[in-house]
Amino acid sequence: MAGTELEYVKQAFESNYIAPVGPQLNQFEQLFKEITGFEHCVAVVNGTSAIHLTLRALGVGPGDTVLGSTLTFVGSVAAVKYQNADLVFLDSDLETWNMDPNLLEQEIKSLASQGKKPAAVIPTELYGQPCDLDRIVEICKPFEIPVVCDSAESLGASYKGRSVGRSARAATFSFNGNKILTTSGGGMIASDDLELVKQCQYFATQARQPVLHYDHHEVGYNYRMSNILAAIGIGQLEVLSERVDRRRAISTLYGELLQPIDEIKMMPEAHYGQSNKWLTVITIDQHSSVRPTDVISALQEENIESRPVWNPLHTHKAFADCRCVGGEVAESLFESGVCLPSGSSMTDDDVHRVAQVINTVFRK
Ligand SMILES: Cc1ncc(COP(=O)(O)O)c(C=O)c1O
Structure with missing residues (x-):
């Protein structure tokens, strides 16, 4: 609030x-x-x-x-x-x-x-x-x-x-x-x-x-x-623009802190607009031995919540009767993505803490 x-x-x-x-x-x-x-x-x-x-x-x-x-x-x-x-x-x-x-x-x-x-x-x-x-x-x-x-x-x-x-x-x-x-x-x-x-x-x-x-x-x-x-x-x-600024700053800081890990990419930002960075999302190279679940579990051990990327809806039982045009891109993003903690009230120290846990997973 x-x-x-x-x-x-x-x-x-x-x-x-x-x-x-x-x-x-x-x-x-x-x-x-x-x-x-x-x-x-x-x-x-x-x-x-x-x-x-x-x-x-x-x-x-x-x-x-x-x-x-x-x-x-x-x-x-x-x-x-x-x-x-x-x-x-x-x-x-x-x-x-x-x-x-x-x-x-x-x-x-x-x-x-x-x-x-x-x-x-x-x-x-x-x-x-x-x-x-x-x-x-x-x-x-x-x-x-x-x-x-x-x-x-x-x-x-x-x-x-x-x-x-x-x-x-x-x-x-x-x-x-x-x-x-x-x-x-x-x-x-x-x-x-x-x-x-x-x-x-x-x-x-x-x-x-x-x-x-x-x-x-x-x-x-x-x-x-x-x-x-x-x-x-x-x-x-009344605080919308402040919230957007903070979420964008959180995302930029994650980008800086995770930049040394070659296997990690940040979600791209479209050239025609400005995202509110509601969530900062990373993808992990498919050839890396670290999988999104490893990152999510390591964060969980530190009592830090993170989530996979949305599971493409065409793969859900509830939508088994629905056709999907393509689907491979969404599936690959689901298989490689992790949504990081991104709340506007996070401090820079919080972001450093999350990034440090992720760094440790990749250094193992
Ligand atoms: C992309 C998207 N569409 C629709 C909804 C539905 O909104 P609500 O939860 O307010 O019903 C949500 C979120 O909850 C969402 O993330």
């Missing part, structure tokens, strides 16, 4: 809006728009519901196909399944680790030649790395395919000098406990398309008709963010 959140929560209590509506919720959305530059946004219970609402508002349903990244967390694509649509995974490129635009183009053209087109594309911005959105949008535009940018991990990162997600039809964000900013749990849908955001808000509030008596023409969801959690979000948004 930044320190001011409790004051905003107190204000929320004083307003007596202990509900998914109220002045702090409005203020949080207003501040979010000011910081990111999006014209409209709606705060919801989490990042997964943000994607779900967007797909629902775009009319994605049974018989539709949605293209998503395979190298990501399940929350990126779970909503495709909620909507009973078909999911096709796309591999990453090695330069950014995000959805490979060349494969996207190839897949869209291949579907077009069969008279089909995807109902949406959801590129994930992995570990805070912005995706090449202009390129993705340019590929999708002639086919009128909406791009929903999963920016759950990349709040505060920039693409060509603007906030991530800006040229997508909508971008979605997460304020889960592990994210660069948190409201304990929360999410946001942001877009310049007022009608789309209105539809998302309508579905997030049980699809209630705007009449005094309760009337529903279709079934929605109870997905709106609580006013109390939005109060936490106001305090958090």
Whole structure:
């Protein structure tokens, strides 16, 4: 926490809006728009519901196909399944680790030649790395395919000098406990398309008709963010740029300290943007005798938590029915990658301690 959140929560209590509506919720959305530059946004219970609402508002349903990244967390694509649509995974490129635009183009053209087109594309911005959105949008535009940018991990990162997600039809964000900013749990849908955001808000509030008596023409969801959690979000948004600076500094320091180990490479940063370095991720050369699990275990012995890279979703049983275009890049990143401790509150000494343990593993 930044320190001011409790004051905003107190204000929320004083307003007596202990509900998914109220002045702090409005203020949080207003501040979010000011910081990111999006014209409209709606705060919801989490990042997964943000994607779900967007797909629902775009009319994605049974018989539709949605293209998503395979190298990501399940929350990126779970909503495709909620909507009973078909999911096709796309591999990453090695330069950014995000959805490979060349494969996207190839897949869209291949579907077009069969008279089909995807109902949406959801590129994930992995570990805070912005995706090449202009390129993705340019590929999708002639086919009128909406791009929903999963920016759950990349709040505060920039693409060509603007906030991530800006040229997508909508971008979605997460304020889960592990994210660069948190409201304990929360999410946001942001877009310049007022009608789309209105539809998302309508579905997030049980699809209630705007009449005094309760009337529903279709079934929605109870997905709106609580006013109390939005109060936490106001305090958090105020320190976003500080958080990004700290995460980037942590990543740079890791880079310096691990540089002497030839077998280690840092996750590359795309030339067109600036990652928020939500997580600092390394890969270990496949010829090294040290494997990611050795590093993770050695850190664990020192009570330091680290994680493997996301396990590509096309390899999970839950997605056994989903096709994957490529997949080798994502699989190799999973087999070689380790996500290092990257919390904004880490001190330089903490980073030195982690790097020292890693150094010891490679010197054995
Ligand atoms: C890439 C990605 N997409 C979606 C989500 C889902 O967000 P939430 O946990 O807020 O539902 C997360 C994280 O949790 C994520 O990392």
